[in-house]
Amino acid sequence: MVVTEPDKSLIRVVTCGSVDDGKSTLLGRMLAETDSLPVDIVEAARFTRRTGSAVPVGEIDYSLVTDGLEAERDQGITIDVAYRHLYLPSGRRAVLADAPGHEQYTRNMAVAASTADVAILLADAMRGTRTQTHRHLAVCALMGVRHIVLAVNKMDGVDWDRTIYDTITAEVRESAARHDVHDVISVPVSALTGVNVTSRATEIDWYDGPCMLEALDDLAVTSPVAQPFRMPVQIVLRSADFRGYGGLVAAGTVAVGSKVKVADSAQTAVVTRLLALHGEDSIELDAVPAGMSAAIELDRDLDITRGDLLASADDAPVPADRFSAELVWLGEEPLAHGRSYTLRSGPIDVPATVTAVRHRLDVTSGAELAARTLGMNDVGRVEFATGRAVPLEPYRDCHDTGGFLLCDRVTGDTVAAGLTRFSLRRSANVVQHDFTIDRAARQALNGHDGKVLWFTGLSGSGKSTVANEVARTLHGLGIRSYVLDGDSVRHGLSKDLGFTPEDRAENVRRVAEVARLMLDAGIVVLVSLVSPFRSDRRAARSLFEEDDFVEIFVDTPLEVCIQRDPKGLYAKAADGSLPNMSGVGQDYEPPTHADLVLDGQRSPSENAGDVLTAVGLA
């Protein structure tokens, strides 16, 4: 598609208001009276009726033309965002994202607002502004909507009383200004009777402003074309004689001859070709502006992959691994401190951990409330760390490179939408010049602390089973772990050792030292080792800080272990071929001060759960 008319771009509109403000009726009327709906749909709305409808059969019940799902028609509510086309008088087209009004679906409101240029906000003249009105306004402002068209609806119900209209308008303007939104156009309407919706009202002597449709059509929406060039690389494109990068231009314009670079690299390159397919012809474009998809060829190989950000060479963002952001919490489970989520921003995919909750925002009053976590529909300010440096930019500068999602690693659900405020430090510089890389730095990169969990118990007690179960859960949480298993150590590191008390002591010492190195690497180490003697275990513990070492006794009666005998060792001990078997030929000294004692006859998952709770990882 070759762009010829840049002024006719789509205008994206979010429509929001409290339940019963009459939104469906207003939208239905706007769509129907602009011929934006198929005639058979409109005709059907003359004769279909749902319970409680006050519209006489034969007249169009406009609220019906925008209802979608059966579940919604049954309940007479809107439960999900619906997208519709509205044709404006100037020939411009609006895509309306219709967001539901009631509180539990505020997340959909945020979705609809995230891509909107303008919000249609409804208020009910008979009831005044309500908590939801301000809440929706706040969410729109937060998501970057800069223009508001306020529809003061049901004006016929208050005899077109100017004082009421002025009060509501003033309240909304004041609320908007608090959120730094200054373009509010207020329109008095009656969606039910159709006054001032698609044509100017003649019956209101005190109002000479635009009708709803004109208010929308008159909006001048700025595009991000004037900003520095940004394109998140989605995919590397290859053919016999082409290697290039595919993506959607998020800001600015890229042209043949543009100097570009990958955000965190010093190397720059020059754009040589911008390829496109038009009909059956391969064509070369001179430039690709923001909002368009591009295929960019460079004059040299910069080792670019999916997730990299191509930016103009003289104004590229500096990647960082610590950020301040606003979060809109969407998940049913509240935000968990220290838990690792997957952060996604365009093609970026990186582990991230919320390190601090600064406050929760009372979206109605704008007050910043003390908070330790965020629950569903909460908006709050947090700090977070990413597993590697990423080029997130302030959301207000560019939505595509500043907005992100947090996804639960186990359920896959999207649990939060985030809006980057700024980076807290420039990780690249800090790491390279300002400090040595120590355990704290590595833990920060991992997004969690390291720890040593030392499982002791008889052979067959279930140590390794529990340790592996713990490791599986940790992996799901994005926590780096390693199971240091007695059996595998015996095949390599300690293959020169036997099972005499002296050799066992040396084996425990080696394993403890390896665990110490791994802890220094910032990993959660799960040691699964019989380690039968108290003195050896005490020596191992002495290598660590108190908080770093957790001794876990897997307490399973010897008879049970003998019965299980997974490796056939007890059988060998019984026929005398394994004289140093712990619990048989050699003592096993149970811990007297273990940090945690597990009943080895319970299920591994129950025990793993206890371990995770005890060490504060679940």
Add this chain to the structure above:
Amino acid sequence: MSTTHAQIVEGRALADLEAEAIWVMRETAAAFARPVLLYSIGKDSTVLLHLARKAFHPGPIPFPVMHIDTGWKFREMIAFRDATAARLGLDLRIATNQRGRDEGVTPFTHGTQEYTRIMKTVALREGLDAGGFDVAIGGSRRDEEKSRAKERIFSLRESGHRWEPRKQRPEFWHTVNSSLVGGQTMRAFPISNWTELDVWRYVAAEELDVVPLYFSAPRPVVEREGVLVMVDDDRLPLAPGEVPEIREVRFRTLGCYPLTGGVTSPAYTVDELIAELQVNNMSERSGRLIDGEGSGSMERKKVEGYF
């Protein structure tokens, strides 16, 4: 006041829609393991295929293309499909519910709903499972039907391809949550925000070939309950006294021929067709017998795994 579609000039709007669709195509190919493009031969699929070519140009389309063949498609559709696959060198997979065919499931014997469930929904589910595809690209549009107005661009399907409206993930900006757990799969709809008219304008702008059935021509039809059904082959059972007559008809949507109603129309070219659409503003699926069994039937089919 009344603005009709005819007055609207929107070159940039179409370019915006194209850019979004290319973004979806690339994201689907890059963020998922085994994508497949569902190709139903119609105008939407034609546009979809062209957008896929654009997205990866000058490279090839990096995923296979699957057609759910019920065995009752118009013959011209099958010919067009095979010619297109050959011309573009597509990795074309054809999925048919062979068990259904063997058991003699036809639109006439099992009723349209049951026929559609067995020959389309089940065939689709089995075809996706057999290929191990974790994401399927489809040509659904939000303007087609009420329940589709609420559809995501990336629509999550639970295990067994079930669509759960309440479990859909919120979509923000150009960021897709591509996580799939516990048998979940994804459907991707690059032309979600297009209208029927957009599709035709795009066909015209890019000079794309479509199945000739979209344009009027003398065709043998019988009229049933106001719907013109084409007698595409001798498998269509005729009622006593029912005689096919030749009429100038075209088809607004293409599906299984016994279930697709034709319209009498003087539109012989894309431009004439666009002009006609601008005047005749009936919803697109009004000619489809498949949906006419109560509003909400599409929603129920989607819950079962239909597109």
